Amino acid sequence: MRAVIDARPALDPRRTGVGVYTQQLIRHLPHEDPEGEYVAWYLHAKGLFRHKSFFAGVAASNLTEKAARFPARVFGPMSSRLGVPRIEWSVSFDVLLATNFLPPATHRPGVVMVVHDLAYEHLPDTAPHMNDRWRRAFDRWLGKAAGVIVPSSSTKQDLIARHPVDPDRVWVTPLGVDAAQFAPAPDDAVVAARRRFGVDGPYALFVGGIEPRKNLDALVQAFAMLEPGTRLVIAGGPVRWDPGASDRLDATIADLDPAARARIIRTGYVSDKDKVALLTGATLLAYPSLYEGFGFPVLEAFAAGIPVLTSNVSSLPEVAGEAALTVDPSDAKAIADGLAQLFDDDDLRAMLAAKGVTRAAKFTWEATARATANALHRAHDLAAG
Numbered sequence: 001m002r003a004v005i006d007a008r009p010a011l012d013p014r015r016t017g018v019g020v021y022t023q024q025l026i027r028h029l030p031h032e033d034p035e036g037e038y039v040a041w042y043l044h045a046k047g048l049f050r051h052k053s054f055f056a057g058v059a060a061s062n063l064t065e066k067a068a069r070f071p072a073r074v075f076g077p078m079s080s081r082l083g084v085p086r087i088e089w090s091v092s093f094d095v096l097l098a099t100n101f102l103p104p105a106t107h108r109p110g111v112v113m114v115v116h117d118l119a120y121e122h123l124p125d126t127a128p129h130m131n132d133r134w135r136r137a138f139d140r141w142l143g144k145a146a147g148v149i150v151p152s153s154s155t156k157q158d159l160i161a162r163h164p165v166d167p168d169r170v171w172v173t174p175l176g177v178d179a180a181q182f183a184p185a186p187d188d189a190v191v192a193a194r195r196r197f198g199v200d201g202p203y204a205l206f207v208g209g210i211e212p213r214k215n216l217d218a219l220v221q222a223f224a225m226l227e228p229g230t231r232l233v234i235a236g237g238p239v240r241w242d243p244g245a246s247d248r249l250d251a252t253i254a255d256l257d258p259a260a261r262a263r264i265i266r267t268g269y270v271s272d273k274d275k276v277a278l279l280t281g282a283t284l285l286a287y288p289s290l291y292e293g294f295g296f297p298v299l300e301a302f303a304a305g306i307p308v309l310t311s312n313v314s315s316l317p318e319v320a321g322e323a324a325l326t327v328d329p330s331d332a333k334a335i336a337d338g339l340a341q342l343f344d345d346d347d348l349r350a351m352l353a354a355k356g357v358t359r360a361a362k363f364t365w366e367a368t369a370r371a372t373a374n375a376l377h378r379a380h381d382l383a384a385g
Contacts, residue, residue, distance in 0.1 A: 001380045004093040007040040009100050017296045022099040028369035030060035041066045041091055066091045095376045102137055110383035112147045117293025118158045119213055126213040129241040146379035149173045151294040152315035171375045175294050176365035182303035185277040193277035197267045203231035204339055205282035207297045209239040210246040213290045215329050217252045222335035224260035230343055235278055237269040279304040284342045288329040295319045299363055302356030307349045309338045323355035
């Protein structure tokens with residue numbers, strides 16, 4: 001089996017959760033499926049004159065790279081509207097793994113779609129980039145894809161409840177976390193990060209893009225209900241599909257009582273190193289999202305040994321298990337009570353931190369890669385008839 005992986009999300013300079021997922025698949029799939037042949041395909045117009053290898057560090061003989069020499073700003077509109085250029089014009093394959101919902105244009109069978117969530121249906125205002133044309137294409141591909149990978153049972157139930165897709169071709173493949181990457185940072189790194197971002201005293205940390213479904217308005221309003229002495233650190237910045245959400249959050253914070261407003265710190269996007277340092281120094285992670293297909297930050301905090309407050313909706317209880325304190329994300333008072341409980345109860349924090357480390361160990365990228373390889377082989381057999 002020769003499988004092409006759409007590697008474009010892994011090369012995005014502002015890599016999101018989809019980019020992390022894609023990068024980890026490229027890193028682990030060749031090793032977990034040594035009998036398969038894998039090709040990381042991406043756009044790299046500059047590579048016409050200067051070749052560059054983006055995945056040489058994988059060091060797997062069954063992984064190669066293929067760059068299509070098209071500018072992304074040209075390829076995207078042409079592929080989605082005109083159906084050209086087709087990916088098979090530049091690389092042959094038995095199976096194509098579409099890592100970010102829709103595949104690039106192709107007439108070949110053997111497409112496996114990765115549907116990360118259905119936020120665009122649950123909360124349409126949070127996904128304006130998924131317009132009517134995109135939705136029609138999504139439905140078309142659901143009807144003809146050899147298989148669909150989803151990260152949680154919650155997302156599978158969403159998908160089959162809202163779309164006429166065969167449940168037997170929707171495969172739940174939980175994501176992973178690199179536990180070593182999120183091991184607690186050294187004390188000096190934590191001190192340096194606190195100093196850099198002006199964080200003193202105990203703090204709750206949010207990590208992620210600033211967008212409506214992350215429920216940050218409710219989080220800051222809940223935090224304002226707490227007694228003085230704690231901080232809320234929001235580590236994240238605007239997302240491409242809703243850059244105005246960051247300004248709206250600033251306006252919500254500006255409307256708070258001055259004393260509460262002064263205890264909220266916005267760092268913008270942070271480096272991976274600073275993220276680990278901020279996690280290590282945090283009293284808790286606050287992640288009361290309205291909807292998630294999976295929920296990377298919860299697992300990352302678990303791996304770092306940090307107690308978590310998250311939502312009791314969508315996939316989050318499925319990922320968190322009994323290792324987090326869950327609350328109704330639509331109830332600011334419930335969020336505030338949960339924050340207060342975790343700030344005040346040392347024993348609860350210690351118990352959740354221990355459970356979180358154990359929970360994180362159940363989600364590895366090796367397991368994700370093995371399950372994905374199985375799905376690709378299954379899709380290959382289905383496409384072959």
